[in-house]
Structures are given as C-alpha cells and as structure tokens.
Amino acid sequence: MFSWELLANAVVAGLLLGGFYAAVSLGIGLIFGLLDIANIAQPAFLVAGAYGSFVLNEAWGVDPIVTGVLLTPVFYLIGAGVYRVYYGSFERRGEESLRGLVFFFGLLFIIEVSLSLKYGVDYRLVQAEYIGRSIEVAGVGVAFRLLIPAVIGVAMTAALYLFLGRTFYGRAIMAVSQDQAALRLMGADPVKIKTIAFGIGIAAASLAGALLITITPVVPSSDREYIGRMFAITVLGGMGSIGGTLVAGVILGVSESLMATFFGPSWAPAVSFGILLLVLAVRPAGLFGR
Amino acid sequence: MTWVLIAATTMACVLAGGGAFTARAADPIKIGFGMALTGGLAGNGQGALLAMQIWKDDVNKAGGLLGRPVELVYYDDQTNPSTVPGLYTKLLDVDKVDFVVSGYGTNLIAPAMPLVMERKLLFMGLFGLGNNEKYKYSRYFQISPGGPHPTRSFSEGFFELAAKQNPRPKTVALVGDDAEFPQNALVGAREHVKRLGFQTVYDKTYPPNTVDYTPIARAIKATNADIVFVASYPPGSTGMILAAQEVGLEPKMFGGGMVGLHFTSLLTKLGPKLNGIVDYGFWVPEPTMKFPGIEAFLQKYQPAAVKANVDPLGFYLPPWAYANMQVLGKAIEATKGLDQQKLADYIHANEFDTIVGKVKFGADGEWAKDRTVAIQFQGIKGNDVEQFKHPGRQVVLYPDQYKSGNLIYPYAAARK
Numbered sequence: 001m002f003s004w005e006l007l008a009n010a011v012v013a014g015l016l017l018g019g020f021y022a023a024v025s026l027g028i029g030l031i032f033g034l035l036d037i038a039n040i041a042q043p044a045f046l047v048a049g050a051y052g053s054f055v056l057n058e059a060w061g062v063d064p065i066v067t068g069v070l071l072t073p074v075f076y077l078i079g080a081g082v083y084r085v086y087y088g089s090f091e092r093r094g095e096e097s098l099r100g101l102v103f104f105f106g107l108l109f110i111i112e113v114s115l116s117l118k119y120g121v122d123y124r125l126v127q128a129e130y131i132g133r134s135i136e137v138a139g140v141g142v143a144f145r146l147l148i149p150a151v152i153g154v155a156m157t158a159a160l161y162l163f164l165g166r167t168f169y170g171r172a173i174m175a176v177s178q179d180q181a182a183l184r185l186m187g188a189d190p191v192k193i194k195t196i197a198f199g200i201g202i203a204a205a206s207l208a209g210a211l212l213i214t215i216t217p218v219v220p221s222s223d224r225e226y227i228g229r230m231f232a233i234t235v236l237g238g239m240g241s242i243g244g245t246l247v248a249g250v251i252l253g254v255s256e257s258l259m260a261t262f263f264g265p266s267w268a269p270a271v272s273f274g275i276l277l278l279v280l281a282v283r284p285a286g287l288f289g290r
Numbered sequence: 291m292t293w294v295l296i297a298a299t300t301m302a303c304v305l306a307g308g309g310a311f312t313a314r315a316a317d318p319i320k321i322g323f324g325m326a327l328t329g330g331l332a333g334n335g336q337g338a339l340l341a342m343q344i345w346k347d348d349v350n351k352a353g354g355l356l357g358r359p360v361e362l363v364y365y366d367d368q369t370n371p372s373t374v375p376g377l378y379t380k381l382l383d384v385d386k387v388d389f390v391v392s393g394y395g396t397n398l399i400a401p402a403m404p405l406v407m408e409r410k411l412l413f414m415g416l417f418g419l420g421n422n423e424k425y426k427y428s429r430y431f432q433i434s435p436g437g438p439h440p441t442r443s444f445s446e447g448f449f450e451l452a453a454k455q456n457p458r459p460k461t462v463a464l465v466g467d468d469a470e471f472p473q474n475a476l477v478g479a480r481e482h483v484k485r486l487g488f489q490t491v492y493d494k495t496y497p498p499n500t501v502d503y504t505p506i507a508r509a510i511k512a513t514n515a516d517i518v519f520v521a522s523y524p525p526g527s528t529g530m531i532l533a534a535q536e537v538g539l540e541p542k543m544f545g546g547g548m549v550g551l552h553f554t555s556l557l558t559k560l561g562p563k564l565n566g567i568v569d570y571g572f573w574v575p576e577p578t579m580k581f582p583g584i585e586a587f588l589q590k591y592q593p594a595a596v597k598a599n600v601d602p603l604g605f606y607l608p609p610w611a612y613a614n615m616q617v618l619g620k621a622i623e624a625t626k627g628l629d630q631q632k633l634a635d636y637i638h639a640n641e642f643d644t645i646v647g648k649v650k651f652g653a654d655g656e657w658a659k660d661r662t663v664a665i666q667f668q669g670i671k672g673n674d675v676e677q678f679k680h681p682g683r684q685v686v687l688y689p690d691q692y693k694s695g696n697l698i699y700p701y702a703a704a705r706k
Contacts, residue, residue: 141504221328
C-alpha cells in the first residue's frame with residue numbers, strides 16, 4: 001500500500017497534529033516543567049476552554065478560534081486565582097507535594113462535574129465554515145480543521161518562547177524555577193511571578209481547548225484522554241523547554257500519523273509511548289531538558 | 291365478660307391486621323437500578339432515566355401497579371462497571387427493592403448478572419449486547435431489538451442493501467474503534483462480508499482517543515474500496531465523517547455502525563455532512579414506525595429533556611427505556627403479583643404492545659426476531675433541529691416491513 005503520495009500526506013498530517021499537540025501541552029510545560037507544580041487539573045481547563053468556545057459559538061456564531069482568544073484573559077484570571085489558593089493553602093506551608101496533588105485532583109473533578117451540570121453530558125461540537133473543508137497542494141491534502149490549530153499552536157509556542165526569553169517577566173519566570181531566593185534578592189516577588197506564569201499556563205490551555213473543539217467533539221470527561229498525552233509531551237520535550245514541547249508534539253504527531261497510514265492506527269499509542277520510553281532511557285531529562 | 295374480652299381482642303387483632311394489610315397495599319413497588327448519570331455513557335443514561343421517570347409518572351397517574359404506587363430507586367453508576375455489584379447489593383439489601391432492572395449498556399449490565407442470577411431475580415436489560423449469551427439465564431430480558439444474533443444485526447441492513455445494488459459493489463473496507471461495541475459490530479460485519487461474498491481490502495481498528503482521522507481515511511481511500519463500513523463511538527463517527535470529506539473519500543456506500551449520529555448535538559452540528567450516510571437505527575420518526583403511544587411519550591419527553599439538559603430529540607434510547615419498563619409493568623399487572631419466576635414465565639410466553647412496537651422475547655431473553663433497521667440520512671439542509679422531528683431525514687431502507695424510502699446510491703448522489 002506504500003506510495004510517496006501517502007507518505008507525504010501522512011507526514012504533513014503528522015506535522016499538523018504535532019502543532020495541535022504543542023498547543024495542548026504548552027500550558028503544562030510552563031506549569032509543570034518550569035514551576036514544578038503537578039497541575040493534573042490542566043486537561044480540565046483545556047475542556048473548560050472548549051466549552052467556553054462552544055457557548056459563544058452557539059449563542060452568537062462567533063468563530064471558535066476567535067472565542068478562544070477572547071476568553072484567554074478570563075482564564076488567565078482564573079488561573080491566577082487558582083494559584084493563589086494553592087499557594088496560600090499548600091505551597092506556603094510546604095505541603096504542596098501530596099496535598100497539592102489532591103487539591104488539583106479535586107479541582108479536576110469539580111470542573112468536570114460543573115460542566116456536566118451546566119451543559120449536560122452530550123457531545124459538543126462547534127460550527128465554522130472551514131470545518132470539513134480542505135485544500136490540496138501537489139497531491140498533499142490539508143484539512144483547515146487541522147491546519148488552523150497547528151498554525152496557532154506554532155504561534156503560541158513562538159510567542160511564549162519570545163516572552164520567556166526577552167521580557168522581564170519571562171526571564172523572572174525562568175529564574176523562579178531555578179532559584180527563588182536569588183530572584184527575591186533581585187527585587188522580584190516569586191509568588192507574583194508564579195501567579196503570572198500559572199495564569200498564562202491556564203490561558204494557554206483554554207485557547208488550546210478552542211482548538212480541540214474545532215477538531216473533535218468534546219464532553220466534560222474528555223479531559224481524561226489528555227492527561228497522559230500532555231505530560232508525555234512535556235517530559236519528552238524536556239522539562240521547561242518550550243521549543244522542546246513543539247518538537248515532542250511533532251514527533252508524536254508524525255509517528256501517530258505514519259502508523260495510522262501504513263501499519264494500522266491501533267499501533268499509534270504504543271509507538272508514541274515507545275518513543276517516549278526510548279528517549280527517557282537515553283536522555284532522562286528529555287530531548288531538550290537541562 | 292371473658293368472652294367479651296376475647297371477642298374484643300380478636301376484633302382488635304383483625305383490625306390491626308387489616309390495618310397492616312392496608313399499609314402494605316399502599317407501600318410502593320420499588321424498582322431499583324444503577325444508571326450512567328456521569329461518565330462516558332451519561333449522555334444516554336440521563337435520557338434513559340428521564341424516560342423511566344415518565345413511565346413511573348404515567349403508571350402512578352393511572353393508579354399504579356396492583357393498586358400500589360411505583361417508586362424508582364436509583365444510583366449513579368458513573369459508567370464504571372466496578373460500582374455495579376455494590377450498588378445492586380445496596381438496592382436489594384438496604385433499600386429492599388422489589389425488582390432490579392439494568393443500567394444502560396453492555397458493560398454496566400455484565401457486572402450485575404452474577405448477583406441477579408445468584409438471587410434468582412427477574413432482570414430487564416437496557417441495550418446490552420450478548421450479556422446472556424453464555425449464562426442462558428432464563429429470567430433475563432433485553433430490550434434493544436438485535437434479535438437472536440445481535441452482533442450481526444447492526445450491519446445486516448447495510449450489507450444486504452449493498453448486495454442488491456447494480457452493479458454490485460465488490461470490495462469492502464472495515465474500520466472501527468478499539469472498544470466493545472464497535473468490535474462486536476465489526477465481528478458481525480465480517481460475517482456478512484463472508485456470507486455475501488464481498489472482498490475485504492482494509493480491516494483495521496483505531497484507539498478511542500484518536501484525534502486526527504485523516505490518515506485513516508486516506509489509507510482507506512488508497513485501497514479504493516467500493517463500500518466503507520465504520521463501527522464507531524461518537525468522536526470516531528464525527529472524526530471519520532469529517533476526515534472522509536476532507537480527503538475526498540467517497541465510496542459507493544459509507545457508514546454502517548456509527549454511534550452518535552442519533553444524538554441531537556451531533557445531528558445538528560454535522561447537518562448536511564450527514565447526507566448519504568447509511569447507519570443502523572432502532573427508532574426514527576418515519577411513518578412506518580409510528581407505534582401507538584410513541585408520539586405521546588415524545589411530547590412529554592422532549593420539553594422535559596430540554597429542561598434537564600439531555601438529548602432533546604430522544605429518538606435513540608429513551609423510547610426503549612420506557613418500553614423496557616412497560617414490559618415489566620404489564621407483566622406485573624397480568625400475573626397479579628411480584629413473583630419473579632411467574633413474571634419471567636409470563637414475559638417469555640407473551641407478546642407486549644409497547645411504544646416501540648410489539649415486543650416478543652426469545653429463549654435467551656433477546657428479541658425473538660431482529661428488528662434493527664438501516665437508515666439513510668437524506669435531504670438535510672442547514673443545522674436546524676426541527677427538521678429531524680419530521681419524516682424524510684432518516685429514511686428507513688431495511689427491512690422491507692419498515693421501509694419508508696429508497697436508498698440513494700451511490701453515496702455521492704445523496705450528497706449533491
């Protein structure tokens with residue numbers, strides 16, 4: 001069944017999927033990778049973002065991606081608030097390891113149940129002109145439903161990369177993950193910096209949620225399917241490496257696409273996680289981890 | 291004086307006994323069950339619960355069963371099979387229910403079976419696939435109309451229709467979720483492929499958390515299959531439909547065993563993209579399936595469903611959840627008692643008029659005869675929900691007894 005055209009299509013589809021995976025994992029890359037906070041409620045914010053997009057799309061017909069962008073400030077504030085509660089209740093007392101994990105576990109269920117009660121448990125999908133449409137260039141088909149999320153995923157990665165590397169707050173976020181005391185001596189408040197970083201991470205998840213519901217229908221319990229994938233991409237790319245998250249997303253996306261095309265889609269998760277194990281065996285810190 | 295005392299005491303005992311008897315007669319008949327109110331199957335589970343509550347209200351308004359009101363005692367099984375044995379033990383030992391019926395779906399019925407068999411209880415199943423195939427338990431009944439060979443019933447109409455086309459399609463692609471229902475549906479599909487002499491050119495499954503279905507659709511397109519049978523849960527159904535359109539996969543027939551296309555949320559969002567797809571169905575609002583009572587039921591269900599935030603059309607599961615309870619209720623009235631063996635014997639021996647039509651069970655508790663229909667989505671315009679309440683959108687093609695229109699063939703012709 002092999003043909004060069006199929007191969008080219010599989011690689012392109014994988015690249016697009018990788019861009020989406022990067023968007024989904026950026027927030028956890030920031031929160032888990034840099035702040036070292038095991039926020040297992042992150043996929044719930046992804047799904048909450050998807051529902052936010054659905055509600056605005058349903059009510060006013062606003063494009064789902066635009067709604068995703070519009071909702072990022074709201075989710076930033078929610079994220080900042082969540083971190084403040086987490087800090088005040090656990091981190092400040094040095095009880096963040098196990099109790100903090102339980103806190104986020106509880107938060108995940110609260111978000112999931114709240115969405116169920118408010119919007120029911122039916123599958124939700126958005127409407128947009130480009131869903132179901134595609135273009136073909138030199139025999140390679142590109143579905144807009146996947147192209148747009150991939151482009152936004154790459155743009156989010158680039159924006160976060162530049163923010164972390166070239167702005168005061170970005171550098172402070174990088175610094176807070178390494179030495180909080182030194183950061184305090186430089187006149188920056190680590191708690192404030194972490195609040196900003198956490199807020200950005202949650203806002204990134206909400207925008208990724210808008211991309212998710214553009215690609216596939218969502219139910220409140222969809223978050224469970226993304227916990228493993230998010231953390232796997234973060235670990236594969238290297239803890240704290242934003243560029244590594246994109247590379248890891250692309251590796252997983254391309255491998256899944258190639259397996260689905262040539263060997264059967266059932267093998268895709270096994271191969272993806274096989275790659276993860278192999279990389280960790282050779283480079284325990286991940287591809288670009290320090 | 292002694293005789294007066296004896297007479298008074300006797301009278302008091304009789305009156306007290308009578309009082310107690312009166313109290314028992316007024317006690318409700320309790321029917322217990324677990325239901326998927328959260329988790330993966332909750333979308334259907336909540337609709338089923340609403341339908342069962344409507345049945346309870348209807349029965350109680352009409353005077354109850356045997357003059358006693360009916361009470362439903364239920365718990366959320368969270369779509370988690372491991373919760374089921376505990377829930378049913380509690381229903382029987384703590385809540386002291388008179389009957390247990392199943393929650394929704396094969397996976398939630400299976401863990402209750404050992405308990406109900408051990409206690410020799412009547413057990414009405416709601417959309418289980420082959421739960422009694424090995425047990426052959428004589429007090430189990432199952433309401434979905436898959437007939438004696440349910441795994442084959444989902445795909446029978448699809449392949450029978452394909453075999454009748456001229457020129458006859460030759461090659462088949464089979465694809466489905468790595469999950470229980472799709473796997474069973476694929477087993478049945480393979481049997482039909484063999485029986486009808488088609489040639490399989492693609493036969494693969496995909497993990498349920500697949501995000502991008504375009505590589506799968508492209509791989510199928512490369513095989514140039516005449517017909518494509520998809521056995522999927524809602525995310526896979528949506529993903530395969532969108533991916534097929536995006537990569538230009540346009541076989542002569544497409545569909546088969548796609549779950550989710552019966553739900554309002556996906557019907558309205560996919561809209562015209564559904565045109566031409568042939569799928570299985572149990573009940574659709576076509577003139578050939580207007581059974582007595584179904585309209586009245588939907589008139590009660592649909593406004594209540596909007597308020598309860600569950601599937602507002604309610605064509606897929608709710609009528610069957612109601613009909614399942616109708617069978618139990620009619621059997622209780624007919625046998626004039628709650629004896630589980632007598633009830634089971636009565637249900638085996640008789641045909642029941644329900645809102646989903648006449649129901650007759652076979653030896654293993656499945657429908658005596660398969661009544662799964664094959665439908666084709668036709669003439670869908672825009673995304674308005676109202677159009678799906680009227681005939682002509684989900685046209686019944688198979689079997690002939692319920693046929694309400696003709697197959698538009700090939701698939702591309704229905705999409706114009």
